[in-house]
Each structure stands twice: as structure tokens, then as C-alpha cells.
Amino acid sequence: MSSIVTVQDAVTAFADFVEPTNAELDAIEVEMPVILADVALLDAQIITLDRTPTELDIRRIRRARRRALAARVALLNSADAASLPGGAA
Template structure:
């Protein structure tokens, strides 16, 4: 679901654009958590706890992506 924002010099996002952003927030938060987990192990070898954190964060991001796709796809629409 890609929404293109057209913002003029004194315009803000419309209500529908804000609703689209709001609908994507669980995915955005999950992807930020996953990115934080990845960044935390960039300069060192991941421990067992790090590996679990990465796996859980990735799973949450994938779940959020699936939930968003299932919610935005209507009957008969392809992903």
C-alpha cells in the first residue's frame, strides 16, 4: 500500500493520508524494532540472547506486514 503525499507550500496531509499512515504504524514500529536489533549486533558477534531478539523482532515485523496486507487487500486482489 503506497500512498504518495502531495504537499504544497501551505497544505498538510489529508485525513485519508493520515489514516493510511496510522494503519501502517504497527508495521513501522515493528520494522524499527527489528532495525534496532540488527544495529545492536553490527560490531560484535551476536549472543544467544541477541539471536533470540533478532528472531523475535523479525517475526513481529513479518506478522505486522502480513496483518497489514490482509487488512488492505480486498477479495480477489493480489498482493
């Protein structure tokens, strides 16, 4: 039977290089409103998986869906504004 220690050493040997870069962390920070809105939408949908949705559940899902779409639009609009020359919107 082979020891797992040798495999562990091979996996963790490059742990310092696996960390995200500052640019990747900045990209995640920019996308965080979209991520949080998607999580809220998933939470609202998960609540209704094992039961018939009530009117309140339907409104909660609809509201979460609108927030997720608004967050995506805001992210796209900010990306478009940043890509224009001179910073003009």
C-alpha cells in the first residue's frame, strides 16, 4: 500500500503559486454585486424546491431575478464606460 504523504507533498509543493493574483482578486471584487445577486436568486429558488411556491415566494423570486439582471446590466455598463477612450460615457 502506497503512502499518501508523497502525493500530498506533490500537491502542496506549489501551493504558493496557486494563490490568485491581484488582478484576479480585483476582477472578483468588481463582479461581487453580480455574484451576490445570483446567490440571492438561488436562495429564493431553493426555498421553493420541496413545496408549492406561495405568492410571497413568487414575488421573492421575481424580485431576486430583477436584482440579478440589474447587477449584470450595471456591470456591463461600467465595463463599457471604462473601455471608451478618454473615460467618456
